[in-house]
Structure formats: structure tokens, C-alpha cells
Amino acid sequence: MNAITVFVHAFRLQLRDRLNLALTLLTGTLFVFLYWMMTGGGGSTSVRVLVLDDDRPVAVAGGTPVAAGAAVRAGLGEIRYPNDQPLAVVERVADRADAEARLRNREAAALLVLPAGLSRALSGEPGPPAEVTLVGDLTNPSYTLAAMVAQAAVATIGDAYSGVPPRVAVAERALGDSGGRTEFELYVPGLFLVAVLLMLFTAALSLAREVEAGTLRRLKLTRMTAFDYLAGVTATQVLVGMASLLVTMSAAAAMGFHSVGPWWAAMLVGLAAAIPVVGIGLVVACFARTAMRAYLLASVPFMLLMFFSGSVFPMPKIELFRAAGRVVGAFDFLPTTHAVAAFNRVMSLGGGPGDIAYELLMLVALGLIYFTAGVILFRRTHLRAEG
Template identity: 40%
Template structure:
């Protein structure tokens, strides 16, 4: 009986603060729906690969047939297994992989038709095919197997036997020598960036909960000035956390291929944009508890859909200057994932788009947070 009484009391306490049970009930279904939404084709993953376009000449017909064989690989649902895009040359194909628009690149050899013809009579003839990518990418092995399957299938049809397809693997950047620990470090760094949203949102809500605004509103202080002060502290905290995390990783054997100072620049810009999201969350809250609970939504979205936990392609809205603009580009950690992948794996500094987007998101989220905060709190405190 007493247990029932305590249970009734606990239920009433939850009813007084419905946000907590509501979050517990909604978060799971919400993220399940998000994963379903951003994994199209009935839940079957299509692995993007970049294939060097066949040059005009005797090899063109056979190379085109092999590419068609790759495109025709299907799941039982009818969805394509490989999403094939054609690249003008090897450098363009490699760039597709480095920008994470493709999992692997494929280059069919010169004299492809002659090799296939010789293979019909000489079983010892091997047909070399160049396959490259980030060997630490979990999607790469599946794509490699499917590429080998498609090429072997087409050549078997042509030669009436199973010819030897020799995959010449090209490991981009330092992916061939990266340990399992090094493969996980970038994702942990992104996770650490995402945590800043909780401290930023809580700092804003604390000013409201403590009644500080009622005193500050009688001064010439503006919302943007208050939030800028909070942002400075949070940015220092974020960079400090980033430097500490990266320092520990390097001490334990992590070796990024790119510049560490540039990695910290990416970290700073990402921190600022995530802090901006935290300011927006905090502007809707009146207590630290509310801020902490509500911050779980954007935090979860950032972690699930940024690509830090697993690859997420999203929906391409349009292409400008050779760069895909994606629906998920509004998420700051997504740009951090791409930038850190280029720096850490490939040592590439071609991250202008990511730095630009992080800068724009930082300014945009801060301005929006200041506007919402002023409307919801400063006016009501007057």
C-alpha cells in the first residue's frame, strides 16, 4: 500500500514538470524517424563511388558495359547498391572521395578490351583495376566487394569464364596505416564539440533563473552584449576542451596527417556555431534544468545526422561551384566532420567551404539567439 502511495506521489511530481516524461517518450521515436528519413531507398544503403569516365577508343564500349554492370547491382527491394558518378579524370575521382561525396573511386585500365580478349584464351591473364579510398571508412570494404562483383560479372559474361580481376588498392592519405584507435578519435572530438551546447544553454538559462535580468534591464545592456560575454567564456572553454582532447589523443599515439593549428581553427569555429545553437535553446528556457533537457534535442540531431557516428548522405538541394549544398549543412558538426576528415586523414587543406559555412552558421545562430532572447526575456523583465 505504501509503495502504491509513493508511486502516486512520484506520478504527481512528474505531472508538475511534464517536460521530463515528455522527452523520455518522444526522443526515441523522434530519432528513429530521423534515421528512417535520412536513409532513403527503403532502408537500403547505396554506396556512392566515383568512376573515371571511359575515354573514346577501343576500350569505351567495354568500360561502359562494366559501369552499367555496377549501376545494375540491386537489393531485393530494387534499390541500387552502388550510386555511380562519373569523373573526368583520376584527380577528380579522388577529390570526390576526399570530400566524402564518394566512398571509393574506380579506374579501369588502358587496354581494357585487349586484356579481356586475351583472358578468353589465357586463364593466367589478370585484369588490373585501380580502386582507392579511405580504408578506415566502414563503408569502403562493402563498396570494394560490390565493385569487384560487378566487374567480374561483366567480364565472365564476355569471356565465358571467371577471369582474374586484380584490384590495385590505393589508400588515400594515411588511411592504410591508421589504427582502430585513430579511426575513432575524430568522432570523439566531434562529440566533445557537441557537448558545449549544454553549457551554453545552461549559462543563458542561469541568468534568467537567478533573476539577473531584472537588474541588468535597468542598465544600457543589450541582449547581444550579454550573449557575447557568455559566448566568449564558452568559446574559451570549447577551445580548451578541444586542445585537451587532442593533446591526450596525440599522447596516446594519434597522429593527424594535417596541421594541428588548423584543426584547432576548425574546432573554434565549430564551437562558436554550436554555442550559437545553445544560446537559442537557452533563450526558450527559464531554468537550468529546462535548458539541459531541451538541449538534448539539438545535441542528438547533431550527433546522429552530422556523420560523426556513421555516414549520412542527406539530401542534396543544389550544387554551386562544384560543391553540393545539402539539407543537413545547417548542422555545424557536419562541416567539422568533413573538415577534420580532410585534415586528419588526407592532410588536405581544401576546406574553404566548411570554414565558410561554419563562420556563417556561427554568426547566424548568434544573431537568432540574441533576437529570441531579447523578445522572450528582456522585454518581459522591463
């Protein structure tokens, strides 16, 4: 048998495994399509910059009145990509506390505070330079772009009223301890997420092995229900996942990672996130009769949960609607979206259980949804088929 014969044989086998072939050919295309949709159909994403404008325009004798605050807001919107899409979506706000809460929720990337004396400082009147404050969560990947745009807009207005020494200074204020994080500490919370996500594979594989080994045939002779079986599997997987997360956190702490908030609150986030992740693993197992097929299928939601959670690269907030004062986005059905936000709020911003109540509630709700879907599908596929 020569190489050509082997090639023909292997090619035919590959064509017979249609699901494997389809996943191999189309998964990359699916992710490209999703990101194309998120960037506005092949364009670029715009970051949201909140502006608290306390500036008061100043009348100049024999000249044009100076309204620096309005000029900065206009300048923010004029900075654009080569395709003419704005880099920043500018939103004027009136309450600083509310604006900072939105930064913590990652509904915006940065807050620019324009002081009352900005126009006065640029008009040439005597007095100290005006200080513009830039507020943000420095662990938010979108903050860097927002800060660059904001500083460029302020610098442009400052140059228009050139003064020596400069009449405008920009002060950066980090939310929580986000400004004091090392590069290692910035990326470790994302690795905690990986420890939780791996349960997707273990849950799917554990069920697929039972199906492959014929164990379900023996279990059908008992009074076991789909709920009983999957609840037991879920409890086991969550326990293993929490042990994995505890080991990972202990290793990170030993290597110098510092959490601003309580470690037990971060463990609570991991516990809440484990339930929907295992639920997704149960759903995957409903479509697999072998461990290899389960592993292959589980890789698709794993990548979706990892790359579209905001832990790998900045994700635009695609608003669907608002509920109870919170923005519900297109990717809020992913448990990792809420887990990333909660981990960051605890470990970088020093939040406690009260600060992550919304994320915990969403994780529990998603867990119930995915677990229920797993029970229904498992009953209709494997248990009914085994009967």
C-alpha cells in the same frame, strides 16, 4: 503512505511536466522518423560510385565483341538489396582529379578506374593482366560498402571471361594517409567533435543559471543589451571549448594519435565549429528558466548534431542544390557535418587551411546565423520578461 500512493503522486507530477514527458516519449520517434526519411522511406541507402572508364572494346573474330568497361558499369547497378533498391548509384566521370576532389568532399564513396586494356585482357589476347584501380577515403564509413560492390562487379566480369591466371587485378589506392590509419586513429577525430559539442550544454546551462538566480533583473538596470550579454557569454564558452579541445588533442597525441595535417589547422576547425555550437546553446537557453530544463532541452540538439553528422554511422548525401560547384545537402545546416569533414581532411588526408576553406566558411556563416537567432530570441523571452 504505501507504494500505490507514491506511484499516483509521482505519476501526477510527471503528467504536469508536459515538456519533459513529451521529449521523453517523442525524441526516439523523431530520430527514427529522420532516419526513415534518409533511407528513402524505410528502404536502404545507396552509395555513389564514380567510374572513370578508359576501356576500349575489342572485336573478337567470330564472336561477340568484348566491352568489359560497359559490362562493369552495368554490373554495378545490378547489385541490389532484397527490396530491389540498388546498392550503388553509378556515375561516369571523365576527369580523375575532379573525381578525387569529390571523394575528399564526400560527395561520392569511391572511384573505380577501368584501364584502357581491360577488354583486351579479357578477350584472350596475349599480354599482362589488366589492373583496375579502386580509389577512396578509407576513413569514410561509406567506402567499405562501395568497395565491396565495386570489387563484386569486377569479379563477376572477370569470371565471365575466366582465365588462368586471372586476367584482372584490383589495386586499392587510399586518398592521403587514410589507408595507414589505425583503428584508434580512425575514431579519435569523432571524439574531438564531442569536446566541441559539450559546449552546447555549458552555454545553455550558464544562461539558465543566470535566469534562475535572478541575475538578469540586476543586469537590466544597466545599459546592457542582449548582444552585449550573449557576446560575452559566447566568448567565454568558446575559450573554454578551445581549452577542452586542446586538452583532448594533447591526450590523443600522447596515446599515439598521429595527424597527417597540421595540428593548428585542426584547432582552427574546432574554433570555427565552436561558434555555431555555442549559438545553438544560446537558442536552447531561450526556452529554459531553470538549469535542469536547459540540460534536458540541450540533449535533443546534442543527439541530432552527433548522430546526423556522419561521425557515428554513414549518412547519405541528400542533395538539395549546387552552389559554386559544391553540393549543398539536407544536413549541411548542422555545423558538425562540416566539422567532421574538415577534421577528416586535415588529420587523415593531410589537408591545410586552403583545403578546408569551404567548411570554415560554412561554419562561420552558421555561427552568425545561430548567434543572431539567439540574440533575437533571448531579447524577446528573458530580457523582455525580466522587464
